[in-house]
Amino acid sequence: MRTAALIKRIFQEMFRDKRTLALLFIAPLLILSLMYLLFNSDKVQPNLGVTGADHQLVKALEKADIHTVHYKRITNTEKTIKDDDLDAVLQYKDSQWKLTLQNDDPTAAKALQMKLHQTVSQFQSALMNNDKAARPMEDIKTGYIYGNRNTDFFDVLSPTLVGFFVFFFVFLISGIGLLKERTSGTLERLMSTPIRRWEIVTAYLVGFGTFAVIQTIIVVLYAINILDMVLAGSIWNVIIINLLLALVALSLGILLSSFAASEFQMVQFIPIAVVPQIFFSGIIPLDGLADWLQAVAKVMPLYYAADALKGIMYKGMELSDISCDLIALLIFASFFTILNVFALKKYRKL
Amino acid sequence: MDYSVEIESVSKSFGKKAVLKEISLNIEEGKIYGFIGPSGSGKTTLVKLMVGMDDPDNGTVHVFKEKVPNLGLLQHIGYMAQSDALYLSLTGKENLKFFASLYKMPKSEAAERIAYAADLVQLTADLNKRVSAYSGGMKRRLSLAIALIQNPRLLILDEPTVGIDPELRLNIWNELLRLKNEEGKTIIVTTHVMDEAERCDLIAMIRDGRILANGTPDELKELYQADNFDEVFLNAGRKSHENSRSN
Numbered sequence: 001m002r003t004a005a006l007i008k009r010i011f012q013e014m015f016r017d018k019r020t021l022a023l024l025f026i027a028p029l030l031i032l033s034l035m036y037l038l039f040n041s042d043k044v045q046p047n048l049g050v051t052g053a054d055h056q057l058v059k060a061l062e063k064a065d066i067h068t069v070h071y072k073r074i075t076n077t078e079k080t081i082k083d084d085d086l087d088a089v090l091q092y093k094d095s096q097w098k099l100t101l102q103n104d105d106p107t108a109a110k111a112l113q114m115k116l117h118q119t120v121s122q123f124q125s126a127l128m129n130n131d132k133a134a135r136p137m138e139d140i141k142t143g144y145i146y147g148n149r150n151t152d153f154f155d156v157l158s159p160t161l162v163g164f165f166v167f168f169f170v171f172l173i174s175g176i177g178l179l180k181e182r183t184s185g186t187l188e189r190l191m192s193t194p195i196r197r198w199e200i201v202t203a204y205l206v207g208f209g210t211f212a213v214i215q216t217i218i219v220v221l222y223a224i225n226i227l228d229m230v231l232a233g234s235i236w237n238v239i240i241i242n243l244l245l246a247l248v249a250l251s252l253g254i255l256l257s258s259f260a261a262s263e264f265q266m267v268q269f270i271p272i273a274v275v276p277q278i279f280f281s282g283i284i285p286l287d288g289l290a291d292w293l294q295a296v297a298k299v300m301p302l303y304y305a306a307d308a309l310k311g312i313m314y315k316g317m318e319l320s321d322i323s324c325d326l327i328a329l330l331i332f333a334s335f336f337t338i339l340n341v342f343a344l345k346k347y348r349k350l
Numbered sequence: 351m352d353y354s355v356e357i358e359s360v361s362k363s364f365g366k367k368a369v370l371k372e373i374s375l376n377i378e379e380g381k382i383y384g385f386i387g388p389s390g391s392g393k394t395t396l397v398k399l400m401v402g403m404d405d406p407d408n409g410t411v412h413v414f415k416e417k418v419p420n421l422g423l424l425q426h427i428g429y430m431a432q433s434d435a436l437y438l439s440l441t442g443k444e445n446l447k448f449f450a451s452l453y454k455m456p457k458s459e460a461a462e463r464i465a466y467a468a469d470l471v472q473l474t475a476d477l478n479k480r481v482s483a484y485s486g487g488m489k490r491r492l493s494l495a496i497a498l499i500q501n502p503r504l505l506i507l508d509e510p511t512v513g514i515d516p517e518l519r520l521n522i523w524n525e526l527l528r529l530k531n532e533e534g535k536t537i538i539v540t541t542h543v544m545d546e547a548e549r550c551d552l553i554a555m556i557r558d559g560r561i562l563a564n565g566t567p568d569e570l571k572e573l574y575q576a577d578n579f580d581e582v583f584l585n586a587g588r589k590s591h592e593n594s595r596s597n
Contacts, residue, residue: 005451009437009444016439016480189435189496192401193452194424349405350419 002195003203010207024173024211028165028219035161036227046112052092057123064119078145087112097140158229159309160281166216166242167249167302168274174208175253175266191348201340204254212246232316244329245305251336258343281306304328352379354504354536355400360409362395369395371559382530384550385540392559393540394432397508401429425453428502432509434489438482442473442492453500467495470525486513505537523549544579557590
């Protein structure tokens with residue numbers, strides 16, 4: 001009953017604070033979109049150098065929005081690409097197709113490669129229909145100037161980013177929410193009423209949790225439907241993982257606010273409690289790190305969330321494949337929640 | 351005689367600073383008890399110990415014969431903190447409703463109590479305004495209304511009339527006296543205002559974490575050979591100063 005009263009009050013306060021609501025719901029979308037645009041700046045027409053290709057194919061390539069430069073002969077592929085600033089070179093030599101990608105921007109290179117494959121295979125099937133002898137175009141031998149075929153940044157990054165923004169904004173807003181209650185003296189005032197400590201913690205988890213749920217769903221739907229992020233697994237699983245992560249962020253935010261005397265001090269927790277988590281969330285490969293650094297990763301909630309999200313969104317895994325990650329997140333959430341009940345002892349011993 | 355509050359040799363320190371030193375005090379039921387003393391003398395700490403928001407390092411506090419801290423007791427204690435602890439983005443009414451819902455109270459009674467408390471502090475007309483638009487005095491009044499919301503047997507008011515104009519202060523004091531006389535409530539007030547001190551039944555002078563003297567206003571005036579309470583306050587200060595020097 002008291003918990004319900006507290007939850008209702010949290011809602012009332014939230015709806016009066018339109019800017020916080022906007023931060024919670026719109027800011028993650030804004031930043032996610034920005035990242036998406038930054039990593040997907042492949043709107044420029046790619047330059048493709050071609051040797052030994054059939055006229056019709058060149059026409060088809062031009063039609064597919066690829067700017068082609070025709071070379072009679074290329075002796076040094078790498079040099080030609082660098083000197084003429086080509087995005088790729090397509091060569092037909094000894095009845096073998098060879099594609100060399102500059103790959104300075106993995107996303108753009110990937111897009112170009114996909115387009116080429118599409119065009120070439122369309123062209124090939126057209127030839128087949130014409131009953132001409134099919135040339136072996138199915139497997140184009142692909143080389144890279146920079147990086148390799150596995151570098152595709154945003155695809156790998158996007159699951160982590162979704163998790164991170166859910167974590168970050170829920171952390172910030174829940175932490176500051178309870179902090180306001182502390183600094184205004186109302187928490188102390190609350191403690192002079194017969195409310196129990198766990199009732200306060202529960203109310204905060206449910207109250208802010210509701211907003212976290214809405215935020216999570218908006219972010220996930222936006223990322224997948226509007227930004228077209230790769231989703232190999234089920235969207236429900238993505239939402240489940242993010243909800244768990246939001247719960248961890250919520251309980252951690254509330255907990256750390258116990259150790260902050262002002263909003264500014266709460267913001268100071270960001271480089272300490274939030275930023276390191278990004279580094280350990282799989283953006284940087286962890287396998288090459290020192291053992292103790294790998295151990296550090298294991299105490300970061302985002303590490304498990306990112307692993308689970310990557311599993312579902314990128315590798316198309318099922319919930320059962322990532323159950324360990326889910327359990328780890330649950331443990332984090334319950335651990336922080338219990339600590340919260342104890343942290344409130346500062347205000348009343350009972 | 352029934353005591354509402356029994357304090358037995360209570361000490362409390364924060365870090366190295368001893369805030370309360372061996373305080374013993376009994377507060378009779380149905381009396382207005384005033385704590386006077388300079389800022390930092392330990393009044394607020396003592397008051398918080400009675401509510402149970404803090405634990406004494408030594409000694410015990412009993413309220414209505416039950417040991418503090420005790421969650422059940424909080425139903426019967428109305429507390430008004432020194433600083434206004436209000437939800438600024440909510441209206442006065444929403445604040446009252448919220449605090450009312452934290453106590454065991456039927457809905458109909460809650461509505462009655464809200465109307466009564468708001469009327470008492472003359473906030474009825476402003477009840478639907480957000481607290482952020484309230485003046486300092488209005489916030490103080492709302493805090494007082496909240497302390498009264500669950501109809502507690504014991505009222506603990508930490509400097510309740512700071513920032514309230516003399517007319518309203520008189521009204522509030524008349525109401526406190528009525529609550530005492532008609533409803534038999536025990537009221538504990540800390541104050542700096544000496545004419546308020548004179549309206550109390552009993553007074554404790556607190557300085558440096560000790561109770562220098564306690565008794566009725568007249569007894570204290572006699573003790574410090576003073577005509578009014580300002581003098582009592584000043585003389586008590588001088589006396590304790592001399593004592594500490596001779597020590």
